[in-house]
Amino acid sequence: MWLRLRNQNKKQAYPCDKVAQEGIYGTIERDLHANIEKVRNITGNSADIVIRRFWLGKEDNLSSALCFVSGMVDENMVQQLFIEASVQLSFPSMCCDQLEYIEKKIATANTTRRVKQWNDVFSLLMSGESILFIHGMQEAISIAVKGGEYRAITEPSTQLSIRGPREGFTESLTTNVAMVRRRIQHPHVWVEAITVGEVTHTNVRIMYMKGIADDNIVEEVRSRLQRICMDGVLESGYIEQFIEDETFTTFPTIYHTERPDSVAANLLEGRVAIFVEGTPFVLIAPAVFIQFFQAVEDYYARFDIATALRFLRILVFFISLVAPSLYIAATTFHQEMIPTSLVIAIAAQRESVPFPAFVEAVIMEVTFEILREAGVRLPRTVGQAVSIVGALVIGQAAVEAGFVSSVMVIVVSITAIASFATPSFAIAVSARLIRFLLMVLAALFGFYGILIGLIWMTIHLCSLRSFGVPYMTPLAPLIPMNLRDTFVRFPLWALTDRPHGIAEETNIVRQGDEQRPKPNQEMRREGDEN
Structure with a gap:
């Protein structure tokens, strides 16, 4: 009885359930005018919802409409690739699947997918994709032409460094992921997509190095993110408060940064990065206490x-x-x-x-x-x-x-x-x-x-955990090998192993043997003689 009441209260808590009852579910109709009116009614005839009607094909074969949100798509691409190209389209006489033909002819340079359900239509529309409705067809084509204005890549404002890269993350999720990809050009950099927020549908990405990151930690990060059930996520701080191990503590158990080089370094050590749409701050897990006293230029200097x-x-x-x-x-x-x-x-x-x-x-x-x-x-x-x-x-x-x-x-x-x-x-x-x-x-x-x-x-610090990793690692428990990069920083050629207890133990070595610099003795003797 208590569980039933709890589920009922939980159901009533989300305003998206009310929207669902007003018709966001169901399948697309064949009538183009009915589909357009459906979009207008659900969105409240919003001024930024653009609906462009046009005839598809040279002979004006099909009555069509393209819907998108102004400011979230590249409108020049929409005009050039779809509307102008579609009016020149000529359907062959033996064409059996017109939707497939349209996909191949118009949207060759972009990702497309077919949608039937209205909830998929509105989810893709509000995420910045364009929806093509065609009269007489119960399927629509979603075309990825995301665009709009974003803040340019600038120097991070909270993590300045004397030596090192000068670029920081922006509010664009795809840009942030690509900035890390440029630094680690390896196919084992895996990225998983998750949507969080019952109303906002915020895009979240999990990035980690397959084979270096511990699978148990990756699975724990994934499961904690999937358990989040709330109406909206507007910044990575929302997610941080839902996935941290200990709530009643003043010490942060998840590290956040706006530097791509810092994220790349942590990925190479076996940690997991969490990107959130709309914020330049990326979460890093697991985190340890000594990590908050390390700066990126520590590894660029002697x-x-x-x-x-x-x-x-x-x-x-x-x-x-x-x-x-x-x-x-x-x-x-x-x-x-x-x-x-x-x-x-x-x-x-x-x-x-x-x-x-x-x-x-x-x-x-x-x-x-x-x-x-x-x-x-x-x-x-x-x-x-x-x-x-x-x-x-x-x-x-x-x-x-x-x-x-x-x-x-x-x-x-x-x-x-x-x-x-x-x-x-x-x-x-x-x-x-x-x-x-x-x-x-x-x-x-x-x-x-x-x-x-x-x-x-x-x-209290010794009792904390970050995704199962002791917060005071490598001091408590004591891991002698990890002490090379704590209060002191050994030379890079001496940091032979990744952090024990964080990275996958089967792939703990990160550099070859005998990496210590050894000047050529013959060149030294020749220099002394000269």
Whole structure:
């Protein structure tokens, strides 16, 4: 009984069921006028639904109509290849299948398919294809002439790099898939198509390297996407929230990027990419914690430089996580940990401050978060000026008014700058949220509270999974071979294996033996002699 009521409520939840009752199902009729009226009635005679009627053939044999959505097709191609070519069409006297003849003569350069059901007609029409109706036939021809305006390929705005490609994904699904195809020109790059969203019918693509990606992970990604049942998917963030392993966590368990070279590198390591129509952000699964501190230029620079930069990123993440709480704990409970001259200077500055260190830190952190959010929402030319000027003016005014001490302004400023230095915005936001929890623990228990919070965070991280892969891999569980590309980055010739636990174990080796550079000794001796 409960299951029946649940299914009934679930049925009533989708507005597409109401549309189905109004006639979106059924088969195409032979009468062309009736089919045109059907399209107009279902679409509400929308202004962007274009219906062009014309006679098919030199002798005006067949009355026809071509339907498409303006702005979603290449109208020049529609005019040249179909309408102009169709009026010159001459049917042979022995032609038995006129639809097949039309497909071969008119739509030779494009993908076509025959449709009978109205739900298929409207699904293809709204996805950007043209539908050709012919009087007297109960089948229509769907012609792939997708087009329209898309944003040009530009440099990614969220993942900038000093060295490397300058192109990023766009909102076009086919363009994004092709950009990765250009980088991995191998037939084992498999792409699967899935439609998600009961109303939006959003196109989704799963891309992976067959033979490198673990089949169990690919099947899990596929099954999670197929289980999504909602009215609309407008961005990859919708899908991310439906397929992640753990909901109640601030840490991201799925990596997202707008760089084709980053997607290609992850595919070669055995991961799976999820493309969504209408967004430049591609999801990568499974993801591990250390992955969010790696930047694409780490693999384009020398290993020693890349290792130093990774240590710096981890350091600034730790600073953005605990800097305010350390100040609160040191000034409230552990003054003996501060050098005498410094504690005297801090006490002199805080003499006129009416609030305890915790309230002082909360006021400044909330103020900086408001300024940061305002800078993001305002126009780009105005937002940067508001963020910089607002921080300087408010910080200086707060110190002069006696609300906060100058040391607190310095601590909060360093924390804010450190959070910007984290390469992944998703992990930086997690640190911003956990920072407030650590501030509360520091105000209650001092350094012991911070330690308790960090231990709890470590236990929580070790409990997370990303499509069955432990989130703290290769640290917990410890995989020594994978440590070559974690906090340190070994030279590329030393990264002989793909990540264990992610890639298919039968195809774990990714380069040949003895790849370490070996200069020609004879050329070196000749150079020394010269």
